[in-house]
Amino acid sequence: MEDLLSNVALGLTTAMSLTNLFYCFVGVLVGTAVGILPGLGPLATIALLLPLTFGMSPTSALIMLSGIFYGSQYGGSTTAILIKLPGEAAAAVTAIDGHQMAKKGRAGAALATAAIGSFFAGTVATVLIVLVAPPLASFALSFGPPEYFSLVVLGLIFSVTLAHGSPTKALAMTFLGILIGTMGRDIYTGEFRYTFGLTLLEDGVELTGLAIAVFGLAEILRNLETPVEQRPVVAKVKGLFPTRQDLRRAGLPVVRGTFLGSLLGVLPGAGAIIASFASYSLEKRLSSRKEEFGHGAIEGVAGPESANNAAAQTSFIPMLTLGVPGNAIMAVMLGALLIQGITPGPTFISANPELFWGVIASMWLGNLMLLVLNLPLVGIWVKILTIPYRHLVPIILGVCTVGTYSIGLHAADLYIMAGMGLIGYVLLRWGCEPAPLILGFVLGPLMEEYLRRSLIISRGDPMIFFQRPISATLLLLALIAIVAMVSPRLRRKRAEIIVEGES
Amino acid sequence: MTKTGRSMSRPMLTRRQTAGAMIAAALALSFAGAALAQSFPERPIRLVVPFAPGGTNDSVARIVAESAQATLGVPVVIENQPGGASNKGTAYVADSDPDGYTLLIQSDTLTTNPIVYPNAGYDALTSFEPVAMVARVPVVLAVRKDLEVQTIQDFVELVRARPGEITVGTPSVGGGNHLTGLLFRDKMGLDWVDVPYPGAGPAVTDLVGGHVDAMWSMAASLMAHQESGAIRVLAVSTAERSPLLPEVPTVAESTELKDFAVENWQGIFAPAGTPPEIIEKLSEAITAAAKDPVAQERLQGLGMQPAGDGPDILRTEIEGSLPRWKAVVEANNITVQ
Numbered sequence: 001m002e003d004l005l006s007n008v009a010l011g012l013t014t015a016m017s018l019t020n021l022f023y024c025f026v027g028v029l030v031g032t033a034v035g036i037l038p039g040l041g042p043l044a045t046i047a048l049l050l051p052l053t054f055g056m057s058p059t060s061a062l063i064m065l066s067g068i069f070y071g072s073q074y075g076g077s078t079t080a081i082l083i084k085l086p087g088e089a090a091a092a093v094t095a096i097d098g099h100q101m102a103k104k105g106r107a108g109a110a111l112a113t114a115a116i117g118s119f120f121a122g123t124v125a126t127v128l129i130v131l132v133a134p135p136l137a138s139f140a141l142s143f144g145p146p147e148y149f150s151l152v153v154l155g156l157i158f159s160v161t162l163a164h165g166s167p168t169k170a171l172a173m174t175f176l177g178i179l180i181g182t183m184g185r186d187i188y189t190g191e192f193r194y195t196f197g198l199t200l201l202e203d204g205v206e207l208t209g210l211a212i213a214v215f216g217l218a219e220i221l222r223n224l225e226t227p228v229e230q231r232p233v234v235a236k237v238k239g240l241f242p243t244r245q246d247l248r249r250a251g252l253p254v255v256r257g258t259f260l261g262s263l264l265g266v267l268p269g270a271g272a273i274i275a276s277f278a279s280y281s282l283e284k285r286l287s288s289r290k291e292e293f294g295h296g297a298i299e300g301v302a303g304p305e306s307a308n309n310a311a312a313q314t315s316f317i318p319m320l321t322l323g324v325p326g327n328a329i330m331a332v333m334l335g336a337l338l339i340q341g342i343t344p345g346p347t348f349i350s351a352n353p354e355l356f357w358g359v360i361a362s363m364w365l366g367n368l369m370l371l372v373l374n375l376p377l378v379g380i381w382v383k384i385l386t387i388p389y390r391h392l393v394p395i396i397l398g399v400c401t402v403g404t405y406s407i408g409l410h411a412a413d414l415y416i417m418a419g420m421g422l423i424g425y426v427l428l429r430w431g432c433e434p435a436p437l438i439l440g441f442v443l444g445p446l447m448e449e450y451l452r453r454s455l456i457i458s459r460g461d462p463m464i465f466f467q468r469p470i471s472a473t474l475l476l477l478a479l480i481a482i483v484a485m486v487s488p489r490l491r492r493k494r495a496e497i498i499v500e501g502e503s
Numbered sequence: 504m505t506k507t508g509r510s511m512s513r514p515m516l517t518r519r520q521t522a523g524a525m526i527a528a529a530l531a532l533s534f535a536g537a538a539l540a541q542s543f544p545e546r547p548i549r550l551v552v553p554f555a556p557g558g559t560n561d562s563v564a565r566i567v568a569e570s571a572q573a574t575l576g577v578p579v580v581i582e583n584q585p586g587g588a589s590n591k592g593t594a595y596v597a598d599s600d601p602d603g604y605t606l607l608i609q610s611d612t613l614t615t616n617p618i619v620y621p622n623a624g625y626d627a628l629t630s631f632e633p634v635a636m637v638a639r640v641p642v643v644l645a646v647r648k649d650l651e652v653q654t655i656q657d658f659v660e661l662v663r664a665r666p667g668e669i670t671v672g673t674p675s676v677g678g679g680n681h682l683t684g685l686l687f688r689d690k691m692g693l694d695w696v697d698v699p700y701p702g703a704g705p706a707v708t709d710l711v712g713g714h715v716d717a718m719w720s721m722a723a724s725l726m727a728h729q730e731s732g733a734i735r736v737l738a739v740s741t742a743e744r745s746p747l748l749p750e751v752p753t754v755a756e757s758t759e760l761k762d763f764a765v766e767n768w769q770g771i772f773a774p775a776g777t778p779p780e781i782i783e784k785l786s787e788a789i790t791a792a793a794k795d796p797v798a799q800e801r802l803q804g805l806g807m808q809p810a811g812d813g814p815d816i817l818r819t820e821i822e823g824s825l826p827r828w829k830a831v832v833e834a835n836n837i838t839v840q
Contacts, residue, residue, distance in 0.1 A: 043555075043556060044556055044583075046556075047556030047561060047565075047583070048556070050562070050565055051565045051566075051568070051569050054566075054569060054801070141708075141711060141712040141713075142712065143712070144709060144712055144713075144714030145709070145714060185587075185588065187675075187676070187699060187700070187701040188676065188699045189676065189839070190588065190619070190620070190676050190677060190837075190839035191839060202586070202587055203585075203586045203587060203591075318708075322711065322733070323727040323728060323731065323733075324707070324708045324711055325704055326708075328555065328556075328704075331558070331704055332556065335559075335562045335805065338727070338804045338805050338806075339562065339566065339801045339804050339805060340804065341800065341804045343726075343727040343730060343731075344727065345727050345728070345730065345731035345733070347731060409582070409583070409584055410586060410591075449701070453698060453699075453700075456670075456696060456697075456698050456699075457670050457696070457698060457714070457715065459667070459668075459696065
């Protein structure tokens with residue numbers, strides 16, 4: 001314990017140095033900006049700024065780069081709430097209830113809840129890194145292909161609860177998402193699938209562009225249906241900050257989102273995205289006000305936003321303690337450290353205590369800065385809603401186009417975005433919601449990849465999923481989830497039949 | 504009168520002078536190329552990375568650009584053009600103006616891709632002028648830490664004892680690492696299970712986690728784990744031992760494959776037809792950049808052996824490895840239309 005305190009003290013001293021405070025601030029500021037801009041993501045930004053860090057000390061470099069990463073998780077929710085345009089893919093689920101809140105004049109409360117939830121999550125995740133980084137890291141390593149497959153299956157089953165309408169439509173959307181996810185080059189054989197002979201589909205569909213299209217563009221198109229005069233006016237902004245009741249309702253979802261996010265963030269792969277979706281499903285299941293979900297339930301903002309921030313934070317654990325980067329962003333950070341001659345791994349903490357504890361302490365300071373930065377900004381952001389729609393839409397479209405193009409510099413991504421926007425609109429008219437589609441799109445390819453890899457490793461024996469304890473447990477949970485989902489319906493059906501029989 | 508006189512006094516062009524002027528003009532035209540080269544570079548140079556930001560290739564590009572722009576006096580701008588297993592960005596540079604302002608950084612993938620993907624959109628030898636080899640990268644065979652083998656001979660015996668059972672992670676199908684593994688497997692007559700991954704990162708994670716038994720990979724992705732003991736590197740693919748891993752024996756010295764020698768690399772290329780003067784200038788700047796001590800230290804940090812060789816060595820490398828990979832790809836039938 002004494003060790004821990006002296007470590008934390010060392011970290012704080014390092015992080016509080018004027019230089020490091022400065023880089024931390026630059027990092028979170030840049031991060032907030034790229035988070036807000038749809039398309040422009042933390043990965044491209046960090047890679048772009050990598051050469052700048054060559055001249056810095058490794059500690060300052062990592063402090064700045066990590067600030068960009070977790071800062072972008074804060075920023076991503078802003079546009080999702082205000083204009084239903086997820087700035088980051090991980091904020092897609094926030095768009096569902098966050099934007100509904102904004103329509104009811106509660107944008108301020110939604111934004112503030114997202115910021116406060118993120119701060120809480122960031123703080124807890126930082127403490128978790130301090131206390132249990134090494135065991136969490138080895139937990140992550142125990143996930144091989146079969147474990148991931150089972151986890152993804154569980155996630156897909158939960159996706160049905162994402163929709164507030166018909167479960168059949170939600171299921172259909174999930175499958176459509178899975179199908180879209182299979183487009184492009186097959187990683188096992190290199191063959192093209194579902195490209196319809198078009199070169200522009202050879203690399204498949206890009207997640208950020210798809211999220212922008214089916215959430216943002218589809219929404220814009222739907223708004224264009226009604227003439228300006230008849231368009232429902234966004235309710236007047238009622239108060240910038242959450243009410244006491246809001247906070248009470250958001251409390252537990254924040255805590256649950258934080259723990260869910262911390263756990264899923266450690267796992268290599270799309271931790272933050274899966275964490276936010278998982279948190280949303282969980283809150284909806286647990287809530288006593290299920291009917292409010294999809295219509296501006298504050299739990300649907302608080303939970304996922306806390307989850308994706310916590311996941312962003314804990315995704316550092318495998319990189320720092322094992323040298324295993326869980327996602328592309330961590331790979332760039334690992335590169336930044338290697339270039340500086342520092343090798344993350346099991347001996348990393350003891351060999352570079354100043355660096356490790358300094359960066360950890362800076363994460364907490366950075367989260368504090370983000371809170372201080374974002375809460376006053378809430379007042380400015382909600383003003384965006386007062387911009388006349390005919391001015392706002394061209395700006396949104398411009399930013400989306402530039403952002404999506406900047407990801408891979410492929411014009412193809414823009415055609416795909418436009419096409420998917422149209423498809424998204426048609427689906428919206430049919431009452432099909434985009435959230436399960438996005439989740440299917442994210443999880444489908446992962447499920448296929450892990451399924452095939454597991455079977456290659458087991459030489460075709462499917463028992464591999466049941467023989468490994470973690471995998472078997474996850475599949476059991478999936479089974480319980482299905483039963484739990486079906487049984488109340490069955491009971492209700494039976495009740496209905498009985499009622500009909502009596503009448 | 505004076506007017507006429509003056510005009511009369513203006514020397515008329517003789518036939519000889521006219522001829523002389525024409526020759527001069529022709530000469531001037533032919534020197535224009537040289538003059539262009541003289542003033543090269545006048546504007547920023549684009550260095551196309553055919554992969555997404557964050558990979559090894561991308562990091563190397565940024566290190567070289569940082570050092571080279573000081574020598575060249577103009578910014579060297581990195582442009583990531585990922586897609587089509589790197590064929591998109593590579594073909595883009597092949598089709599760019601051969602003026603030295605659009606360059607490509609590629610690895611051995613430049614050689615292997617047109618064999619694996621007949622529609623790659625370029626030819627490894629005729630579409631480019633090699634500029635400089637920045638770094639050399641050995642390919643290594645590594646095994647999970649609890650696999651009961653200490654040497655590559657042990658490994659071969661294990662695979663022979665349990666044919667079709669040992670799993671080998673493959674960073675990407677048809678890539679240099681995969682082909683190196685296949686070359687070894689075919690020459691030794693072994694039978695193991697290839698487990699494809701979408702890149703080195705996830706494959707290394709599964710090797711460290713013990714979910715696959717072994718892996719052929721560029722040393723760069725495995726160095727740190729070798730140091731921490733999370734995996735065991737059994738052999739390097741190069742003819743000589745690598746200065747990066749001096750204690751690890753070569754495949755050639757520890758097996759019967761005495762002529763086994765595979766080396767991956769990172770090189771800079773210009774579109775075919777770029778004037779030799781410009782190539783020379785670029786080559787000087789980039790080889791100097793690769794030899795810059797600061798850049799060397801950074802490259803070594805990434806698990807690369809800084810090279811700094813000129814166009815000829817790079818061309819010889821490609822010419823030498825083309826027929827070898829062609830044979831491996833054909834023998835294993837991994838061509839993708």
